[in-house]
Amino acid sequence: MSFTVHGLAVSRGIAIGRAVIVASSRMDVAHYFVKPDQVAAEIERLRRARDAVVEEIERLQASLGEQGAHDAHPELSALLDVHLMLLQDEQLSGGVKHWIVERHYNAEWALTTQLEVVARQFDEMEDPYLRERKADLEQVVERMLRVMRGVASPVAAPAPSTSETTVSGALFDPTVDVPLVLIAHDLSPADMLQFKQSVFAGFVTDVGGKTSHTAIVARSMDIPAVVGARSASHLINQDDWVIIDGDAGVVIVDPSPILLAEYGFKQRQGEVERERLARLKNTPAVTLDGQKIELLANIEQPDDAAAALKAGAVGVGLFRTEFLFMGRNGKLPDEEEQYQAYRRAVEGMQGLPVTIRTVDVGADKPLDRTPLRAGEDHLNPALGLRAIRWSLADPAMFLAQLRAILRAAAFGPINLLVPMLAHASEIRQTLALVNKARSQLDAQGMVHGLVRLGAMIEVPAAALTIPLFLRHFDFLSIGTNDLIQYTLAIDRADEAVAHLYDPVHPAVLHLVASTIAQARSMGKGVSVCGEMAGDVGMTRLLLGLGLRSFSMHPSQILAVKQQILRCDTTKLATWTQSVLAAEDPAALISD
Numbered sequence: 001m002s003f004t005v006h007g008l009a010v011s012r013g014i015a016i017g018r019a020v021i022v023a024s025s026r027m028d029v030a031h032y033f034v035k036p037d038q039v040a041a042e043i044e045r046l047r048r049a050r051d052a053v054v055e056e057i058e059r060l061q062a063s064l065g066e067q068g069a070h071d072a073h074p075e076l077s078a079l080l081d082v083h084l085m086l087l088q089d090e091q092l093s094g095g096v097k098h099w100i101v102e103r104h105y106n107a108e109w110a111l112t113t114q115l116e117v118v119a120r121q122f123d124e125m126e127d128p129y130l131r132e133r134k135a136d137l138e139q140v141v142e143r144m145l146r147v148m149r150g151v152a153s154p155v156a157a158p159a160p161s162t163s164e165t166t167v168s169g170a171l172f173d174p175t176v177d178v179p180l181v182l183i184a185h186d187l188s189p190a191d192m193l194q195f196k197q198s199v200f201a202g203f204v205t206d207v208g209g210k211t212s213h214t215a216i217v218a219r220s221m222d223i224p225a226v227v228g229a230r231s232a233s234h235l236i237n238q239d240d241w242v243i244i245d246g247d248a249g250v251v252i253v254d255p256s257p258i259l260l261a262e263y264g265f266k267q268r269q270g271e272v273e274r275e276r277l278a279r280l281k282n283t284p285a286v287t288l289d290g291q292k293i294e295l296l297a298n299i300e301q302p303d304d305a306a307a308a309l310k311a312g313a314v315g316v317g318l319f320r321t322e323f324l325f326m327g328r329n330g331k332l333p334d335e336e337e338q339y340q341a342y343r344r345a346v347e348g349m350q351g352l353p354v355t356i357r358t359v360d361v362g363a364d365k366p367l368d369r370t371p372l373r374a375g376e377d378h379l380n381p382a383l384g385l386r387a388i389r390w391s392l393a394d395p396a397m398f399l400a401q402l403r404a405i406l407r408a409a410a411f412g413p414i415n416l417l418v419p420m421l422a423h424a425s426e427i428r429q430t431l432a433l434v435n436k437a438r439s440q441l442d443a444q445g446m447v448h449g450l451v452r453l454g455a456m457i458e459v460p461a462a463a464l465t466i467p468l469f470l471r472h473f474d475f476l477s478i479g480t481n482d483l484i485q486y487t488l489a490i491d492r493a494d495e496a497v498a499h500l501y502d503p504v505h506p507a508v509l510h511l512v513a514s515t516i517a518q519a520r521s522m523g524k525g526v527s528v529c530g531e532m533a534g535d536v537g538m539t540r541l542l543l544g545l546g547l548r549s550f551s552m553h554p555s556q557i558l559a560v561k562q563q564i565l566r567c568d569t570t571k572l573a574t575w576t577q578s579v580l581a582a583e584d585p586a587a588l589i590s591d
């Protein structure tokens with residue numbers, strides 16, 4: 001039966017495919033496709049795991065018999081019988097084989113997928129005894145996974161400690177021609193990066209906001225996505241046909257043939273539009289009245305430089321280096337590894353400037369999957385040890401990053417950008433460490449280059465003390481994602497308050513406008529690198545506010561350029577003033 005789930009539209013376009021649910025599986029498994037000639041071996045791997053678990057349980061039963069525990073604990077013995085029965089269950093093993101044969105999933109992925117299917121059937125059972133057998137099924141699957149991982153099973157399987165979705169190790173090989181869409185409860189930004197290499201045509205998550213980092217990475221991949229879709233991962237079943245409308249924030253499950261045809265048409269229209277925009281790649285971004293606009297790219301990894309160039313970016317306005325630090329189980333990249341990464345980005349941009357932002361972990365970008373340390377779940381990470389605060393708390397780590405950036409600057413122009421500054425003392429400490437890094441490299445005779453220094457304006461305290469920043473820095477970059485979050489006290493990752501996350505709230509516009517005006521009056525560079533810069537609905541207003549440098553994901557550059565080519569900034573002044581004075585600016589902007 002067809003139904004619709006609503007969420008937040010975060011990445012444009014239409015995706016149509018079969019659902020791959022990775023939501024409620026508690027097991028941390030790798031997801032990858034096996035080659036057609038590996039299918040038989042994968043099934044064999046599964047069979048061997050099953051046989052090993054059967055043997056393990058039979059041994060356990062025998063030992064119960066020897067200890068006379070059979071009679072003492074008849075329920076234990078009965079439970080093991082249930083486990084044996086489940087292992088031989090045709091629906092489980094037949095279903096798992098289906099995912100391997102038809103979809104080419106690796107055995108672990110196939111097993112957890114089928115677990116999901118059967119577990120849902122258990123959930124729907126009326127008989128409470130039968131419903132509770134779901135836990136047995138999960139234990140049996142966990143035993144098999146443990147065998148497949150080559151880890152010996154403890155006799156009493158401990159309860160899994162995490163309920164998190166994980167897609168670690170997901171290296172996808174597009175051997176299967178059925179389009180697949182990913183449905184998950186949540187995905188960490190690190191997981192999202194893994195998906196950059198995936199075959200998924202789109203994704204949906206239950207949680208997340210429009211400018212959550214997960215959504216940002218989705219946009220960078222240029223695949224349709226809907227987040228904050230509440231219980232999508234529960235409502236949608238494994239392998240359901242799904243349409244993701246990334247423009248409207250709608251997910252249609254099990255669509256009728258008429259809807260499929262309609263969305264198929266929209267999808268093709270989108271492709272035609274993209275091809276049309278691609279022709280603008282080499283057109284200079286100049287307004288009708290001759291104002292040259294700088295269009296820069298936001299990147300997460302050195303290799304993204306290729307996409308930036310392909311979209312016609314004239315530089316990188318934001319390299320979010322924290323993605324080099326995430327998902328590494330606490331082992332941070334050392335100076336040498338970072339130097340190689342930054343150098344690759346600089347060389348990849350072929351002489352165009354690269355703005356490298358120092359690490360911004362914390363809040364919704366935890367280093368690893370666990371967002372908080374144990375016992376700290378009462379804290380608000382967005383207000384905690386994040387970004388520059390985290391860096392200054394570990395000067396040795398920060399120095400290593402600064403040295404790596406300065407060394408990479410010998411290979412091309414680099415701007416060094418510092419996130420989330422608010423205090424004069426933070427500015428002083430940061431600049432002192434930059435000087436220290438430079439002197440160390442000089443003393444060691446290591447090659448390094450000059451960098452321009454920039455500050456992100458993303459905390460209201462910074463936006464209200466711009467002269468302080470202009471005294472110390474060569475340029476400013478406005479991080480509207482955080483500026484909105486902190487000005488309006490709205491967690492950018494929380495879908496429950498997403499309706500209050502308002503980029504055109506008068507307070508936000510006031511801070512953005514005054515930052516641009518003050519930087520310009522001092523002749524200093526200012527750009528916007530938050531999601532606002534890539535929103536075509538905001539281009540006219542930002543131009544009217546005097547912005548001449550925009551940084552956004554490469555996938556958005558051409559659409560923004562199209563808007564710029566249609567604008568005459570001499571005609572924007574009056575309108576811009578009325579937007580700034582309006583009680584409800586959104587109404588004027590959408591006109």
Ligand code: PEP
Nearest residue numbers: 458479480481482529530
């Ligand atoms: C911002 O806050 O607008 C920004 C660009 O930084 P990030 O999204 O990485 O926090």
Ligand code: MG
Nearest residue numbers: 458479481482
């Ligand atoms: Mg930010």
